[in-house]
Amino acid sequence: MKKRSFFAFAGAVMLAVAVLSCASTDVPGRARLTKTPQRMFWRIDGTDAKGNPSTVYIQGTFHLGDEQIYPLAQEVQDAFLHADRLAGEISSKGYEELTAIAPKLSAPNKEGKIVTDYLSAEEKAVLVTLLGSEAALAQASVLDPWQLTTALAVALYVNTGLSAEYGLDNAFIASATQQGRTWEGLDELQVQLDVMTFGDY
Secondary structure, three states: OOOEEEEEEEOHHHHHHHHHHHOOOOOOOOOEEEEOOOOOEEEEEEEOOOOOEEEEEEEEOOOOEOHHHOOOOHHHHHHHHHOOEEEEOOOHHHHHHHHHHHHHHOOOOOOOOOHHHHOOHHHHHHHHHHHOOHHHHHHHOOOOHHHHHHHHHHHHHHOOOOEHHHOHHHHHHHHHHHOOOOOEEOOOHHHHHHHHOOOOO
C-alpha cells in the first residue's frame, strides 16, 4: 500500500496554527509530530481517514531571503518532489488571481487622499529618513496607508540585503509551476487581502 504524503509550505503565522493544531497528538495510535534537524521543517506521521499510512510535511517559509538558505536540505527537496498533495498560504488559483490584480493593489488612492495630510511633522520626518528623500515621500503619499506600510517594511528588509528573489515561498511556487503542479490553499485569497489592507487614515 502506497503511503500518502502532503507537503505544506506556509508563512510563520500560518505555520504556527498548523503545528499547534497537531502538537497535542502525542497519543498512541494518533499522529506523531517530529521536528526534523532541517530549518523550520516538521513531519507529522499518522493515518488518513481510511486508516492508511500518511505523512504531512510542514515547511515554514518567508517572503524574503538571501542565497545563504540555498540549497535546501535534500530531505526537504525529496519531500516536496514526492508529495501527493501540496499546499501554500493561498492556492495556485489564488496566486494567479493575486498576480492578475497586482496592478490594482499598487494603484494610488481612488479618493485622491494624501496620506501625509494625516501625519504629524515628526512622522513625516521619520518617513523622509526611511524613504531617503522628500521626493520619495511625495510619490508615496498618494498610496493608501496599508500600501505605504507594506512598502516601508519591504524597504527595511531589502536594506538588510534580503530579496524576494530568494524567498522560500517563491522557490516552492516556481518549482511547483515548473513541474506543472497545482497546490491547495491553507487560506483564502480574500482573507489574506482583508488582513493586508486592513486600516484607514
